[in-house]
Amino acid sequence: MQFLIIAYDYDDAYERRVEVREEHIKNVKRLMEDGKIVSAGALIEDDKMVGSSLFVDFPTDEELDLWLEDEPYVVNNVWNMDEIQIVPIAILKKS
Template sequence: MQYLVIAYDNDNALERRLESRAAHVEGTRKLMSDGKIINAAALVEDDVMVGSTLLVDFDTDEEIDEWLENEPYVKNNVWNMDEFQIVPIKLLPKN
């Protein structure tokens, strides 16, 4: 199932975000090559990263849970999980 993920950062999380960024990008790129993450972007306000948005395609809730358990921005308290959103979507097919 396809989802839009919207994840705003916790207050004062920029330093933790930057420390975790390389691991986050590496994991995201792997999941992109596996077809689980369709696309990802940083949310930016006043030229500062303040969150993330991702288009994902996971078959089960368990896959989503596994991703989040291993996601560096979750593990390092970057994303504010109280405001974390996972919204079911249906992307327009490429063809």
């Protein structure tokens, strides 16, 4: 199942984001190699990272939920999970 994820950070999360960013990026790259993350990037406002957007492709909702439970930005209270948007989509892939 394919989804667009828009995750804004908590207002006070910038320092936590910077502290765990390397771990987050390492995990994203691994999941990109596995084909589970198609694309990802930081949301920028006033030259500052304030959230993330990701196109993901997980076989089941349960696998998506398991990934989110262990995602460093979730575990370390960077993404505001009360306001995360997870929207089903259809990703056009290169053949």
